[in-house]
Amino acid sequence: MSDNQEPDNTPNPWMKSLVVWGGIFLALLLVVSMFGGSRETAGTQISYSDFRDRVAEGSVQEVTIAPDLITGTLKNNGTFSTVPVGSDPGLTDMLDQANVEYSGKPADQGNLWAAILVNTLPFLLILGIAFFALRQVQKGGGSGAMGFGKSKAKLLTEKQGRVTFDDVAGIDEAREELQEIVEFLKDPSRFSKLGGQIPKGALLVGSPGTGKTLLARAIAGEARVPFFTISGSDFVEMFVGVGASRVRDMFEQAKKNAPCIVFIDEIDAVGRHRGNGIGNSNDEREQTLNQLLVEMDGFEANEGIIIIAATNRPDVLDPALLRPGRFDRQVVVPIPDIDGREKILAVHMKKVPLAPDVNARTIARGTPGFSGADLANLVNEAALLAARRNKRLVAMQEFEDAKDKVMMGSERKSMVMTDDEKKMTAYHEAGHAIVAVHEPASDPIHKATIIPRGRALGMVMRLPERDNYSYHRDKMHANLAVSMGGRVAEEIIFGHDKVSSGASSDIQYATDLAKNMVTKWGMSDKLGPLMYEQSQEGYLGMGQTQRTMAGAETNKLIDAEIKDLVESSHRRATEVLTEHEDQLHLLAQAMLEYETLTGEEIKTLLENGKIDRPDTPSGPVAVQPSHGSAVPRAGKRFGGGEAPQGA
Structure with missing residues (x-):
């Protein structure tokens, strides 16, 4: 924390617990004194008339008289006690006549206090309930009984785990752009003496899992200032005006802890374009947004408060929120490239005992498109696999x-399929692989398997040799042809009437890719470089698309172009598999034998007709092409059929 930060006046939870338990102990003492603390009575309890008779007969030696109790000693050394009945003025005269020694005793103070407590207990109970209700109303954070308008922002301190830029990897450009905010929080005078003003807000934009929240916490950790965190959905409630009240309360808390950072996650929940609501424009969400705009840059300056927000959808935010003076900077947090993935893996691998054969660069190359969260999950899954296998170190195999x-x-190893289904799956996946091998623009094959995984009954996975930031027309046509390879292989080997439903996801992928090529990317010679389809924003039509510039004739032409692209890729796959049918049979038999083949093994098989596996007892195995049915190894359960996206 900074030196100029105000001390935290929040009561210590340990002290609060001590006070509560002390109150409970005191209440127990009072109860005991009221109901279990009555004084002991000495001797035999006798009636008052019996007491008078004994005095009259001379058997009483001495007595002690109290307002509510009389105790005494008999001449035979016995003791007694009795309760007086009303006031007896002649008692002392009777004692004098019988030569009985007597003395007085004041009333018991314990009983007096118990009586007072019994009379005042209802009033104390009412006052306690009223005090508790008042505290609930005044409680911060919106958790009280009447705390609707209180902010739900949580203050994170170093006790929750300090995060620095050393914990952030793979997004160097975004980190460098935010370094200036850290320097301002550490030394504001360095900028203010030259007339410079630090940006009031920074908007972090990126895909889910890229590290936006982690980056915001790293800024607070580096600057060592208070860090408030809240979600955009925490502002909006069903009651009109509650969100605006919470915004005001959040900034009031931030002013007390300035300089500080306020992080609003998923700000698009409250910061969408105004006027897109279903009802009138003066709804709860828009009131909350208006209050946020005023607090960020209104008449009253909020010095030392830096707002950092994160969103996956910057295109839906209100323009007033993005103007200079509010969110001055938009920092893009991208999906990491291969170097970034290697650095991220190095950060997460520090917590895992690694075997000597683990190579972070190799893992980074095989995970294109992975975000930081995906890579963290990958390392965690590898550690869990090693633990299940009773290993001390996490190896490259894990x-x-x-x-x-x-x-x-x-893997769905429990799925049992017939030999015909296994054979169908093997040829389906072999069809994808053979077309991918003979398409120059296709990515190289990483692995092919006929073991069911997830929702797929088989799969051919391709990985790019390097990170791709755009895709060319030839690669798209290659992907279309590869996606059709499985269906074409079934048609060639089993005939038109025996094709299966395993190509459903391939067909869906090919159709979507062809539609984007025609309507969004301008890759149709007949339709030209025009956009015929765009996404719809707002509450109505979220996540939907709508064709523009499209009359009846244009729609027919678009559908015809999409169909032509898919059918041409079908013809291309047919040409490749017909020309290389021997390789199709060879690869299908190998997949039935080995279940899973790597890209290098497929390449070796197609070049040499055999696979050299060190774990094979007889050494290199030659797989003979066969047009008949192949029976897989006994005791193995295979899957097959569907290859999503034809990849």
Whole structure:
């Protein structure tokens, strides 16, 4: 924390617990004194008339008289006690006549206090309930009985775990852009003496899991200032005006802890374009947004408060929120490239005992498109696999298996299929692989399997040799042809009437890709470089698309172009598999034999007609092409059929 930060006046939870238990103990003492603390009575309890008779007969030696109790000693050394009945003025005269020694005793103070407590207890109970209700109303954080308008922002301190830029990897550009905020929080005079003003807000934009929240916490950790965190959905309630009240309360808390950072996650929940609501424009969400705009840059300056927000959808935010003076900077937090993935893996691997064969660069190359959260999950899955296998170190094999699980899904080894279904699956996946091998623009094959994983009954996975930031027309046509390879292989080997439903996801992928090529990317010679389809924003039509510039004739032409692209890729796959049918049979038999083949093994098989596996007892195995049915190894359960996205 900074030196100029105000001390925290929040009561210590330990002291609060001590006060509560002390109150309970005191209440127990009072109860005991009221109901269990009555004084002991000495001797035999006798009636008052019997007492008078004994005095009259001379058997009483001495007595002690109190307002509510008389005790005494008999001449035979016995003791007694009795309760007087009313006032007896002649008692002392009777004692004098019988030569009985007597003395007085004041009333018991314990009983007096108990009586007072019994009379005042109802009033104390009412006052306690009223005090508790008042505290609930005044309680911060919106958790009280009447705390609707209180902010739900949580103050994170170093006790929750300090995060620094050393914990953030793979997003160097975004980190450098935010370094200036850290320097301002550490030394504001360095900028103010030259007339400079630090940006009031920074908007972190990126895909889910790229590290936006982690980056915001790192800024607070580096600057060592208070860090408030809240979600955009925490502002909006069903009651009109509550969100605006929470915004005001949040900034009041931030002013007391300035300089500080307020992090609003998923700000698009409250910061969407105004005027898109279903009802009138003066709804709860828009009131909350208006209050946020005023607090960030209104008449009253909020010095030392820096707002950092995160969103996956910057295109839906209100323009007033993005103007200079509010969110001055938009910092893009991208999906990491191969170097960034290697650095992220190094950060997460510090917590895992690694075997000597683990190579972070190799893992990074095989995980294109993975975000920081995906890579953290990959390392965790590898550690869990090693633990299940009773290993002391996490080896490269665990990382490879974890990568297959994350990218392709878990193996469904319990699925039992017939030999014909296994054969269908093997030829389907072999069709994808053969077309991919003979398409120059296709990515190289990483792995092919006929073991069911996730929702797929088989899969051919391709990985790019380097990170791709855009895709060319030839690669798209290659992907279309590869996606059709499985269906075409079934048609060639089993005939038109025996094709299966395993190509459903392939067909869906090919149709979506062809539609985007025609309507969004301008890759149709007949329709030209125009956009015929765009996404719809707002509450109505969220996540939907709508064709523009499209009359009846244009829609027919678009559908015809999409169909032509898919059918041409079908013809291309047919040409490749017809020309290389021997390779199709060879690869299908190998997949039935080995279940899973790597890209290098497929390449070796197609070049040499055999696979050299060190774990094979007889050494290199030659797989003979066969047009008949192949029976897999006994005791193995295979899957087959569907290859999502034809990849």
